[in-house]
Amino acid sequence: MTAVVPCPACTRALQVPEDCFGHAVQCPECRQTFHAEPVDAPQEPQGHLAEHRGGLILVLGILSLTFMPVVFGPLAWILGNADLAAMRAGRMDPSGEGLTNAGRVLGMVMVLLQLGVLVLGSLVVGAIVIAAMASHAGRH
Ligand SMILES: [Zn+2]
Numbered sequence: 001m002t003a004v005v006p007c008p009a010c011t012r013a014l015q016v017p018e019d020c021f022g023h024a025v026q027c028p029e030c031r032q033t034f035h036a037e038p039v040d041a042p043q044e045p046q047g048h049l050a051e052h053r054g055g056l057i058l059v060l061g062i063l064s065l066t067f068m069p070v071v072f073g074p075l076a077w078i079l080g081n082a083d084l085a086a087m088r089a090g091r092m093d094p095s096g097e098g099l100t101n102a103g104r105v106l107g108m109v110m111v112l113l114q115l116g117v118l119v120l121g122s123l124v125v126g127a128i129v130i131a132a133m134a135s136h137a138g139r140h
Helices: 054-066 069-088 094-138
Strands: 002-006 013-017 024-026 033-035
Touching: 054 069, 054 094, 069 094
Parallel strands: none
Antiparallel strands: 002 013, 024 033
């Protein structure tokens, strides 16, 4: 079995027997010796991975902590989810996973906090309205 390995000096595609992997081989074209390494099949070409947006998503998550959580919270959550899915599917640079996840969690926490405040707030308002109506009805 041979595999095609590009020469690092002249980029010529060389047929290298698999036995030679990990050993120094010499390029017949430019006489450069280099370590033959198996080249991964083109299922995951490095250049075709989308750039991660971990920095952006973390900034959105942090923004949601300080102002306009209604906008930035869901944005960080949704973008973070989409990008993490893309990383797991091998379509995006996975080196940004930590940043992306941090921003996503921040956004998620802010969304859930807002929902909690909203639910609590409407319960309180509802209780006040019911109390006011009850006391109003009681006076008649
Ligand atoms: Zn060469």
